[in-house]
Amino acid sequence: MKRRRAEEGGSGKGKVIDLTSSKCCGKEVSLEEVKGFAEKQKNLHGYGGEEDLTSVWSEHFPVFVLAEEHFQSKSDFELIGSMDGITRARFMHVYAVRLLCLGRYEELRAREKTAFFEGKKVQGLKADVEQLKGKLQKFDKEKTELEARVVELCVQKKEAETSKEDHGYNMMEAGFERARKQAEYFFPKLKFDKLDPIKVVHNGTLVDDEEVDLEGGGDHNPEE
Structure with missing residues (x-):
C-alpha cells in the first residue's frame, strides 16, 4: 500500500490495486476493502483473554495437550510417515485450497442472502409506498368531495338566510295588509292607498x- 501510494504520488488512484492483468482475479480491488478484510479477521486470527478457558481461541487453551492425547494414533503416524515430504506438502496445498474454496462459497452465499433479504425489504417498502399512494389519492378524493360539500352547505345557508328574510318580510306585509283593511273598516271615508x-x-x-x-x-x- 505504501509503495503504490508513493508511486501514485498520493493521488486518488492509490486507493485501488489494479489486478486486471492477473489471471486469478482480473479486477480492481479497493485498498479500503483489503484493510477492512484484515480488520474483521483480527479476532479470528488472534487469541482471546482468560474469560473462557475452554475456548479454542483462548491463549491458555492446551492445544499441544490435545494433540498429544487425541492425535497420536500409531496407524495415522505410519500412514503419514509412509508418504514423502512433497506428497504431504501437496496434500496440505489441496486441503488449504479446498478450505479457501469453501470459505469463498460461504461468503458469496452470505452476500446472496443479504442481497435477497434487502431485496425483499425494498419490495416491502415499495409495496408500502404504493399502498400509501393509494390512501393519499383516496384522501385527496374525499377532501375534494368535502370541499364541494362545504360549498354546497354555504349556498344552502345563504338560501336559508335569504328565505328567512323573505319570510319575515312576507309576514310583515301580511300583518300590514290586515291592519290596513281593519283601518278601512273603521274609517271607510279615509283613503289608505x-x-x-x-x-x-x-x-x-x-x-x-x-x-x-x-x-x-x-x-x-x-x-x-
Whole structure:
C-alpha cells in the first residue's frame, strides 16, 4: 500500500490495486476493502483473554495437550510417515485450497442472502409506498368531495338566510295588509292607498326606510 501510494504520488488512484492483468482475479480491488478484510479477521486470527478457558481461541487453551492425547494414533503416524515430504506438502496445498474454496462459497452465499433479504425489504417498502399512494389519492378524493360539500352547505345557508328574510318580510306585509283593511273598516271615508309597509315618516315626509339614519333620531317612529 505504501509503495503504490508513493508511486501514485498520493493521488486518488492509490486507493485501488489494479489486478486486471492477473489471471486469478482480473479486477480492481479497493485498498479500503483489503484493510477492512484484515480488520474483521483480527479476532479470528488472534487469541482471546482468560474469560473462557475452554475456548479454542483462548491463549491458555492446551492445544499441544490435545494433540498429544487425541492425535497420536500409531496407524495415522505410519500412514503419514509412509508418504514423502512433497506428497504431504501437496496434500496440505489441496486441503488449504479446498478450505479457501469453501470459505469463498460461504461468503458469496452470505452476500446472496443479504442481497435477497434487502431485496425483499425494498419490495416491502415499495409495496408500502404504493399502498400509501393509494390512501393519499383516496384522501385527496374525499377532501375534494368535502370541499364541494362545504360549498354546497354555504349556498344552502345563504338560501336559508335569504328565505328567512323573505319570510319575515312576507309576514310583515301580511300583518300590514290586515291592519290596513281593519283601518278601512273603521274609517271607510279615509283613503289608505298611499300606505306602504316599507316606508316610514321622517321629518314630516314619507320616505324609504333605507334613507333614514336610525341613529339620528328625528321624528322617525315605526309605530306610525
